Amino acid sequence: MSRSLRCSVPFALAFLSASVWAAPQDLTVISFGGATKQAQEKAYFQPFNASGAGNIIAGEYNGELSKIKAMVSAGHTSWDVVEVESPELLRGCEEGLFEKLDPGRFGDAANFVPGALTECGVATYVWSMVMAYDQSKQAKAPQSWADFWNVADFPGKRGLRKSAKYTLEIALLADGVKADEVYKVLSTPQGVTRAFAKLDQIKSNIQWWEAGAQPAQWLVAGDVVMSAAYNGRIASAQKEGMKLSIVWPQSLYDPEYWAVVKGTPNKALAENFIAFASQPQTQKVFSENIPYGPVHRQTLPLLPKDVQEQLPTAEANLAGAQAVDAEFWVDHGEELEQRFNAWAAR
Known part of the structure; x- marks a missing residue:
């Protein structure tokens, strides 16, 4: 991954292909809605759209794999990126519902919390x-x-x-x-x-x-x-x-993950979005808007102490907790x- 992944947000998309200068491509991203989605809008969706890298069409669901399974079975994938809980990520990966990802595409694994980079998903936050x-x-x-x-x-x-x-x-x-x-x-x-x-x-x-x-x-x-x-x-x-x-x-x-739905024609753009959303600077904005723990280790020091204290990944809050x-x-x-x-x- 380019060193630009660690730079400030205005330059964070330097690693994207030159195709971003063409008309923005639509990318459908499905998450769980509510306050989490509002934070995702501020931290990920709006900045990604503003960069010209793509046009996020945000939707929401209740986490059920049945909708994804029906799309994949029909060979008509209308969702590109989905937020999934960890068991659904494992189950969907085993059932061939998600694209296999190259963990190296998203940066050095040592910069992330354990288990963040997996075969079929990249952790986005810990709740x-x-x-x-x-x-x-x-x-x-x-x-x-x-x-x-x-x-x-x-x-x-x-x-x-x-x-x-x-x-x-x-x-x-x-x-x-x-x-x-x-x-x-x-x-x-x-x-x-x-x-x-x-x-x-x-x-x-x-x-x-x-x-x-x-x-x-x-x-x-x-x-x-x-x-x-x-x-x-x-x-x-x-x-x-x-x-x-x-x-x-x-x-x-537990971590939540981004996964790419099997058969999407927009896999490259989906991976670009996930890489963008996995940076310390974008994760900082997310955790400032909703206190879920960032998965990139360089994010916590960027946050005010009072915000850190509300996060599941704060040391004091992990004490006595169970994964x-x-x-x-x-x-x-x-x-x-x-x-x-x-x-x-x-």
Whole structure:
């Protein structure tokens, strides 16, 4: 990769081909919407468009691979770049839904967090599933997922994402399993039974959420006393003046990835966009607008200390946190989601 990848944003596209001087080519980039997409617009989409390198057509989806699979099967790929969670990246790569990428195309791997450059994707940020609560509505602050289960001292509804993923890990953490042993326990039938038994204890107190914006809304409205939530959504609410707090210990963190849909005629431009979005300077703008952790190691020093402290990749916030095991969810996700849905419906 050209050394220009490390220069300032106005010169950051020097490595692009001369074709950028022609009429800008459309590139459809699909992400998860909400506050994350707004930050992507400011950090990546608008600057890329302004450079003349291409014309981003931004869309959003819920992360389902079925839409991508249908495109690839039909041989009609209308999406070029998609944001995917780590298990979906692994699964989609195995199923041939994503183009194989050359990691060297995006820079020195040593400049990125471990696992950022993969066969079929490039990490774009690190997020955390955290516990959040409204400090203005709590006489005392919850400290752990065990407190989340303590309905005697913290009466009221609790918010959890309506899925096996994250929810089963949280249940085991609440039951006293050490963070680094969660997936070892969850990979056994006894561990799965233990997690559901723990969820049974507070099932009548759970308010299930499916959209990332819901936890903050429910906390402010007083509909729930605490909730599992995406750290970036809570931080955005804090910026708007909402008195919400994050409990970082026992959080679950995971990278999100850019992947290129198999069969796109715009693979070269897609890789150019991903390279552009992987620079310290563009990642700095992203993390300034939403506190998700940058994947390029040279980004953190560019950010103010108060911003660094809100990021999942800040050293203090990683202490006691656990990485989501993507391979576990690829291997066991389907069966566990089916069991979870059956359990939740009862």
